[in-house]
Amino acid sequence: MNAPAAVIEVTPAVALAPDRAPLLSPFGWAAVAVALTVIVVVVPVMALVVPPGSPFALSAYGLTLVGKILCYALCAVALDLVWGYCGILSLGHGLFFALGGYAMGMYLMRQIGRDGVYQSDLPDFMVFLDWKALPWFWQGSDSFLWAVGMALLVPGLLAFVFGWFAFRSRVKGVYLSIITQALTYAAMLLFFRNDTGFGGNNGFTDFKRILGFPIAAIETRVVLFVLTGLALVGGFLACRAIVQSKLGRVVTAVRDAESRVMFLGYDPLPYKLFVWTFSAVLCGLAGALYVPQVGIINPSEMAPSNSIEMVIWVAIGGRGTLVGPIVGAAIVNGAKSVFTAAFAEYWLFFLGALFVAVTLFLPKGVVGTLIAWRGKARESAP
Amino acid sequence: MSRLAPRIVAIAFAIVAMPAFAALVAGDLKPLADEAATEKLAAIDHLVGSGDPRAAAILKALKDDALAVTPQGEFVITEGDGHLDAITGAKATVDAATLESISINNRIRGRIDGALAAFDLLAPDRAVRAKAITALEQSRNPELTKLIDAAALAETDAELKSRLGLLQAGPRLASDDRATRLEAITQLGASENPATRLLLLPFVEKAADGSFREPDAELRGAAERAIRSIDAAQRKGELAGAVFTGLSLGSVLLLAALGLAITYGLMGVINMAHGEFLMVGAYATFVVQNLFRRYLPDAVDWYLAAALPVAFACAFALGVVLERTVVRFLYGRPLETLLATYGVSLLIIQATRTIFGAQNVEVANPSWLSGGIQVLPNLLLPWNRIAIIAFALAVVALVWAVLNMTRLGLFVRAVTQNRAMAGCVGVRTSRVDTMAFGLGAGVAGLGGVALSQVGNVGPDLGQAYIVDSFMAVVLGGVGQLAGTVVGSFGLGIVNKFLEPFTGAVLAKIAVLVLIVLFIQRRPQGLFALKGRAAEA
Numbered sequence: 058m059n060a061p062a063a064v065i066e067v068t069p070a071v072a073l074a075p076d077r078a079p080l081l082s083p084f085g086w087a088a089v090a091v092a093l094t095v096i097v098v099v100v101p102v103m104a105l106v107v108p109p110g111s112p113f114a115l116s117a118y119g120l121t122l123v124g125k126i127l128c129y130a131l132c133a134v135a136l137d138l139v140w141g142y143c144g145i146l147s148l149g150h151g152l153f154f155a156l157g158g159y160a161m162g163m164y165l166m167r168q169i170g171r172d173g174v175y176q177s178d179l180p181d182f183m184v185f186l187d188w189k190a191l192p193w194f195w196q197g198s199d200s201f202l203w204a205v206g207m208a209l210l211v212p213g214l215l216a217f218v219f220g221w222f223a224f225r226s227r228v229k230g231v232y233l234s235i236i237t238q239a240l241t242y243a244a245m246l247l248f249f250r251n252d253t254g255f256g257g258n259n260g261f262t263d264f265k266r267i268l269g270f271p272i273a274a275i276e277t278r279v280v281l282f283v284l285t286g287l288a289l290v291g292g293f294l295a296c297r298a299i300v301q302s303k304l305g306r307v308v309t310a311v312r313d314a315e316s317r318v319m320f321l322g323y324d325p326l327p328y329k330l331f332v333w334t335f336s337a338v339l340c341g342l343a344g345a346l347y348v349p350q351v352g353i354i355n356p357s358e359m360a361p362s363n364s365i366e367m368v369i370w371v372a373i374g375g376r377g378t379l380v381g382p383i384v385g386a387a388i389v390n391g392a393k394s395v396f397t398a399a400f401a402e403y404w405l406f407f408l409g410a411l412f413v414a415v416t417l418f419l420p421k422g423v424v425g426t427l428i429a430w431r432g433k434a435r436e437s438a439p
Numbered sequence: 440m441s442r443l444a445p446r447i448v449a450i451a452f453a454i455v456a457m458p459a460f461a462a463l464v465a466g467d468l469k470p471l472a473d474e475a476a477t478e479k480l481a482a483i484d485h486l487v488g489s490g491d492p493r494a495a496a497i498l499k500a501l502k503d504d505a506l507a508v509t510p511q512g513e514f515v516i517t518e519g520d521g522h523l524d525a526i527t528g529a530k531a532t533v534d535a536a537t538l539e540s541i542s543i544n545n546r547i548r549g550r551i552d553g554a555l556a557a558f559d560l561l562a563p564d565r566a567v568r569a570k571a572i573t574a575l576e577q578s579r580n581p582e583l584t585k586l587i588d589a590a591a592l593a594e595t596d597a598e599l600k601s602r603l604g605l606l607q608a609g610p611r612l613a614s615d616d617r618a619t620r621l622e623a624i625t626q627l628g629a630s631e632n633p634a635t636r637l638l639l640l641p642f643v644e645k646a647a648d649g650s651f652r653e654p655d656a657e658l659r660g661a662a663e664r665a666i667r668s669i670d671a672a673q674r675k676g677e678l679a680g681a682v683f684t685g686l687s688l689g690s691v692l693l694l695a696a697l698g699l700a701i702t703y704g705l706m707g708v709i710n711m712a713h714g715e716f717l718m719v720g721a722y723a724t725f726v727v728q729n730l731f732r733r734y735l736p737d738a739v740d741w742y743l744a745a746a747l748p749v750a751f752a753c754a755f756a757l758g759v760v761l762e763r764t765v766v767r768f769l770y771g772r773p774l775e776t777l778l779a780t781y782g783v784s785l786l787i788i789q790a791t792r793t794i795f796g797a798q799n800v801e802v803a804n805p806s807w808l809s810g811g812i813q814v815l816p817n818l819l820l821p822w823n824r825i826a827i828i829a830f831a832l833a834v835v836a837l838v839w840a841v842l843n844m845t846r847l848g849l850f851v852r853a854v855t856q857n858r859a860m861a862g863c864v865g866v867r868t869s870r871v872d873t874m875a876f877g878l879g880a881g882v883a884g885l886g887g888v889a890l891s892q893v894g895n896v897g898p899d900l901g902q903a904y905i906v907d908s909f910m911a912v913v914l915g916g917v918g919q920l921a922g923t924v925v926g927s928f929g930l931g932i933v934n935k936f937l938e939p940f941t942g943a944v945l946a947k948i949a950v951l952v953l954i955v956l957f958i959q960r961r962p963q964g965l966f967a968l969k970g971r972a973a974e975a
Contacts, residue, residue, distance in 0.1 A: 146777070230774070231773045234774065234777060235709075235906070235910075236954075236955060238906060239954075240951070243948040243951045246947060246948065250944055365781055402789070402792070402793065405788065406785075409783065409784070409789065412783075415778075416779040417765065417768055417779065
């Protein structure tokens with residue numbers, strides 16, 4: 058059919074920016090300050106201080122749900138960095154998320170200690186498989202720092218190697234999407250095996266404590282929630298800094314016309330590789346924060362459908378705007394909580410319809426459409 | 440009886456030809472009348488060993504309590520009101536009142552059953568003989584050697600004859616005569632039958648003190664050669680098996696990928712709901728099957744023939760609807776197409792769950808597709824797999840013919856090559872798009888019919904094939920049918936060759952890695968965008 062590749066409209070703020078645009082507008086900074094206040098002060102107070110009966114109290118369930126959505130939002134921001142700004146549609150970001158989760162899960166399994174069902178130093182599933190010692194890749198997993206390091210390093214390394222191979226041979230567009238999907242699918246199959254050494258299809262669960270603190274206690278959960286919120290704000294600011302930088306402008310140019318960027322003397326490989334790897338690291342971080350809050354990690358997190366669901370968060374919020382993915386993750390996951398509680402079987406109908414409707418009627422997403430409206434209003438005002 | 444006659448003549452001839460065989464005489468039966476069970480057992484073994492065709496009749500009579508002895512020691516078989524002489528089978532006149540019937544206990548009855556089974560070796564029906572041989576191969580009762588010799592001489596079927604030959608060779612391995620043993624070893628080796636490997640192993644094994652169990656070096660050498668040739672034959676069988684299962688997996692992939700080769704390869708539309716067209720085809724098969732069971736139970740074996748057009752029509756219609764309502768508006772935006780069609784696939788899957796339930800449904804193989812042909816001792820080719828390979832090739836031929844020999848195909852190719860110019864000369868391009876998309880979907884529906892015969896039919900059926908079939912299209916080179924055929928079979932065979940070494944999961948992962956590496960080497964082979972189209 059040889060139709061021209063998708064050309065995404067460049068948002069004027071980026072395209073016409075002077076040498077160095079401010080990281081955020083004053084309004085933006087105010088919003089970040091409000092978000093930080095809510096995360097660090099309001100939510101902990103609602104969860105810890107307000108008596109449970111009060112309408113302002115936040116239950117442990119609500120706290121976990123919001124924390125979970127914040128993790129998803131971080132993933133969505135990371136995905137938007139590569140899709141919205143670099144034009145790489147990854148259908149495998151769930152893999153990086155799950156790998157980060159697994160790294161943290163290994164540490165949490167070790168923290169169970171002898172409190173497991175078999176009262177062994179080894180995690181229960183290894184006792185069940187009749188393993189006598191920890192495999193080599195579990196060495197060091199009793200250290201929290203190691204876990205955090207691995208949660209960032211493993212997804213980053215995998216993304217780097219994969220990206221290097223894929224981008225070097227200029228695999229892009231839908232081919233890349235399908236290969237990333239195959240990648241996460243292959244990883245899922247691998248992790249489903251008991252022999253792989255990560256608990257097979259049950260994965261890791263039944264965590265007891267983190268850094269010595271009981272993991273189910275409301276105080277621990279509040280701390281985890283605050284950390285997640287800070288990670289999201291930090292990730293958002295970092296992505297914002299990247300897309301505002303000169304590097305970010307080259308990345309955007311690669312998205313819009315890779316060939317022209319090459320004709321101008323740039324090699325797109327390092328730019329693509331950098332945002333791709335950084336995005337994977339952010340996803341790994343989100344996974345590492347997700348697992349202690351949710352209390353379980355298993356290979357189904359790597360299912361291709363999970364990764365594609367992440368894409369719809371970005372699409373509905375509005376790709377190419379970093380706020381959009383956060384909004385999108387909140388909308389979709391909020392709707393999911395409501396739907397699965399009220400009429401579970403219609404959830405997939407809703408999700409499927411969402412995919413179709415957003416691509417057909419709302420290609421810029423909610424936030425993108427709002428921005429476009431505002432732009433039009435400004436144009437017509439004077 | 441008339442069919443039995445020539446066989447009996449043949450056996451009789453065999454018996455005459457073999458001096459070891461003696462016709463039964465009254466003395467052979469005498470121990471049967473003895474009180475002691477051991478005497479009776481010995482007599483039964485002797486009867487079997489004699490190979491005399493009358494022995495079967497006598498044993499059967501004994502089992503049915505129809506064998507009796509006169510005071511003079513003559514054995515007769517009671518049949519209806521009359522009596523037959525046990526040895527000659529001729530009519531005998533005896534006084535029924537003086538007859539003493541011969542009683543047997545359960546142990547003897549069991550022995551008779553075994554012996555009678557062996558006499559099945561002489562049955563006129565080939566299937567019965569084959570069954571008897573199989574039973575003997577498992578039991579290896581040395582008492583029956585003479586009977587086997589007789590049956591081997593009488594056997595006319597080449598395959599059964601060689602199996603009997605092996606049964607003969609087994610006991611000869613233990614013979615005192617060196618030449619007989621050597622001959623038996625060679626015979627077993629030539630058979631290339633893996634079942635005989637165990638018999639040969641003792642010849643090459645070492646005892647605990649390090650010396651060979653078999654002192655004769657020549658025999659040992661012959662046994663080693665024989666084992667080697669058996670192993671080689673087995674490897675050959677495994678290799679052929681891997682190629683065949685690879686071809687069969689490849690043809691499944693091919694059926695899944697063919698529709699994609701049209702919608703994705705030719706039209707450039709990424710259709711993530713393609714797998715769901717397969718699923719629709721499979722469910723159409725299920726519905727047609729149930730309708731046949733309900734209204735045409737006599738013709739139920741032929742429901743597949745009716746399912747083919749139905750499945751094609753259902754998937755075609757769904758494809759046309761999808762193209763007209765969704766895909767049409769997203770041409771030129773592949774990533775959006777991908778997302779929207781993924782949403783459509785969710786809708787179709789959930790709709791299927793709502794209508795048919797989340798469980799797998801049962802689609803039965805028609806009787807003419809069950810079973811298979813035994814090509815080598817360790818290689819069985821099931822009919823449904825053979826049929827699916829043939830069907831896949833037939834569908835390829837059909838699609839090729841449609842694209843290259845029909846007006847629609849001409850238009851599709853024209854629009855693919857130059858949309859604007861095709862429009863200028865009067866081709867209704869949007870209509871061609873719809874038809875081509877429908878055709879791709881319909882072909883997937885046909886694939887679904889085939890998949891329903893080899894795998895589970897459930898709402899998730901399509902999901903399992905989508906990644907693999909995209910890989911097949913991409914690997915083979917976009918935009919050409921031949922590439923898809925090569926890609927599918929290549930993927931299938933490589934997958935099946937890796938499986939024995941790595942296991943199914945690792946094989947799949949290895950194939951994915953290989954594809955990524957292949958992209959490194961031959962990106963052009965992958966994205967067969969030529970000339971000016973290379974970079975849009």
